[in-house]
Amino acid sequence: MKRRQSDTVILIPAYNEEASIASLLQEIHQHLPGNDILVINDGSADRTPAVAVQNGAEVLDLPCNLGVGGAVQAGFRYAYESGYQYAIRCDGDGQHPPSEMKKLIEAMKSGSNVDLIIGSRFLGEGGYKSTWIRYCGIHGLAVFLSAICRRKVTDPTSGFQMLNRPLLYFFSRVYPMDYPEPEALALMRREGYDFNEVATSFRERTAGKSTIGRWGTLYYVFKVFIALLVDRARPIDKRFSRENVAGKI
Amino acid sequence: MTVDAIDTMAVRYATGWDGAITQRVLIGLAGLLVVVLAGKVVGKKDCSVLTGLLWIVAGLVMVVFSIIPQDVIRFVISTEYLTRIRVIMGMVSVLVLYITFESIRRTHLQEKYALLWVATALIILISVLFPNAVALFRAVTGMEYATAIAAVSFTFLVMVAFHFSISMSAVQSKHSKVAQRVAILEARLKKLEEQLAGKDDHSSGGKPGTQQNA
Numbered sequence: 001m002k003r004r005q006s007d008t009v010i011l012i013p014a015y016n017e018e019a020s021i022a023s024l025l026q027e028i029h030q031h032l033p034g035n036d037i038l039v040i041n042d043g044s045a046d047r048t049p050a051v052a053v054q055n056g057a058e059v060l061d062l063p064c065n066l067g068v069g070g071a072v073q074a075g076f077r078y079a080y081e082s083g084y085q086y087a088i089r090c091d092g093d094g095q096h097p098p099s100e101m102k103k104l105i106e107a108m109k110s111g112s113n114v115d116l117i118i119g120s121r122f123l124g125e126g127g128y129k130s131t132w133i134r135y136c137g138i139h140g141l142a143v144f145l146s147a148i149c150r151r152k153v154t155d156p157t158s159g160f161q162m163l164n165r166p167l168l169y170f171f172s173r174v175y176p177m178d179y180p181e182p183e184a185l186a187l188m189r190r191e192g193y194d195f196n197e198v199a200t201s202f203r204e205r206t207a208g209k210s211t212i213g214r215w216g217t218l219y220y221v222f223k224v225f226i227a228l229l230v231d232r233a234r235p236i237d238k239r240f241s242r243e244n245v246a247g248k249i
Numbered sequence: 250m251t252v253d254a255i256d257t258m259a260v261r262y263a264t265g266w267d268g269a270i271t272q273r274v275l276i277g278l279a280g281l282l283v284v285v286l287a288g289k290v291v292g293k294k295d296c297s298v299l300t301g302l303l304w305i306v307a308g309l310v311m312v313v314f315s316i317i318p319q320d321v322i323r324f325v326i327s328t329e330y331l332t333r334i335r336v337i338m339g340m341v342s343v344l345v346l347y348i349t350f351e352s353i354r355r356t357h358l359q360e361k362y363a364l365l366w367v368a369t370a371l372i373i374l375i376s377v378l379f380p381n382a383v384a385l386f387r388a389v390t391g392m393e394y395a396t397a398i399a400a401v402s403f404t405f406l407v408m409v410a411f412h413f414s415i416s417m418s419a420v421q422s423k424h425s426k427v428a429q430r431v432a433i434l435e436a437r438l439k440k441l442e443e444q445l446a447g448k449d450d451h452s453s454g455g456k457p458g459t460q461q462n463a
Contacts, residue, residue, distance in 0.1 A: 074429035
């Protein structure tokens with residue numbers, strides 16, 4: 001019943017991104033022509049969904065604001081149920097340049113048996129400037145996550161990712177609600193999924209401002225650390241683990 | 250302030266009521282009104298009998314007080330303090346029980362959330378009916394009767410509040426699942442509508458501007 005044009009869907013969670021979403025969508029059409037795009041409108045108050053439809057995206061209109069985790073999970077669920085093999089997730093504020101998506105696709109399809117490719121701001125040279133609080137928070141998280149995931153993580157908060165179908169299935173069942181990215185990494189590793197990072201360049205936001213302020217950063221780091229520790233104490237749900245999912249869906 | 254001092258104050262208060270004819274008449278009339286209205290309502294089938302009876306008792310107390318205010322207050326003072334506390338706490342616990350059951354009956358409240366409230370009310374009621382049990386509790390903890398009741402109530406209130414936080418988290422995760430499902434269904438419905446419109450009218454090729462990569 002679904003009319004898929006590509007085996008990959010680009011998921012863009014958007015909350016009041018009216019100003020930046022149009023140019024982002026145009027850019028995606030330019031770099032990845034013919035690729036399906038899904039904008040998840042997380043209860044915006046502005047014209048985000050209408051602008052997205054005008055620019056050739058499909059829109060998932062959440063009836064109320066669920067936060068990043070809920071919105072992204074809605075996208076994963078939709079991608080899984082529509083039968084897509086891969087999904088690329090990028091933010092609606094334009095800080096993930098669509099030209100960099102090819103790097104994700106290359107890394108994913110090079111056959112390295114990885115379920116998730118993360119675009120990292122910190123891997124390559126050039127690097128990304130931010131406030132020192134944020135820098136410390138992100139790097140503290142990165143070190144801790146690298147230890148518990150037994151994989152090198154440099155950018156645990158990156159929302160620039162590409163997932164394959166088994167992981168779409170897992171995340172559509174289990175995904176943290178707020179500040180989801182670092183916790184999601186730990187959760188998927190516990191279920192036997194694997195990830196890899198590639199260096200991608202990021203842009204300054206073209207419009208709007210970060211949803212996380214200075215104190216928000218402290219709260220973010222604290223909350224994520226607690227969540228990571230609590231997750232360690234939870235039993236592993238084998239139903240969704242990689243061995244039981246891969247090849248069957 | 251000693252106990253006796255409070256009592257003399259109460260007596261003075263009681264004698265004061267003697268002269269206040271207007272107030273007494275008003276209270277009496279209000280009590281009568283309550284009794285009559287409640288009596289009328291009790292006769293109907295769709296109302297709970299208990300509610301009506303409670304209102305009738307309240308109205309009767311008002312009427313009796315308006316007729317013999319001094320005797321009522323003297324009677325209250327003549328009882329022991331412990332008795333008074335027990336009567337008040339008994340009324341409170343009966344009231345809590347009654348409101349809980351009434352809320353369940355009217356399906357405002359699910360049974361599983363009512364259990365803690367019922368437990369609180371029952372424990373207070375037991376302490377009212379068997380003061381010896383409280384004496385044991387007092388011997389163990391050293392708390393006075395009223396303090397003990399307050400402590401019990403407070404503990405249960407905290408438990409009820411915690412229970413609410415837990416059920417709120419559950420509701421939140423369920424509500425986000427529902428929202429996601431609704432959004433996905435809506436998107437699928439739109440696609441279907443577009444397909445149907447395309448079948449009906451080939452020349453127009455669907456709605457302009459909504460077609461992907463046309």
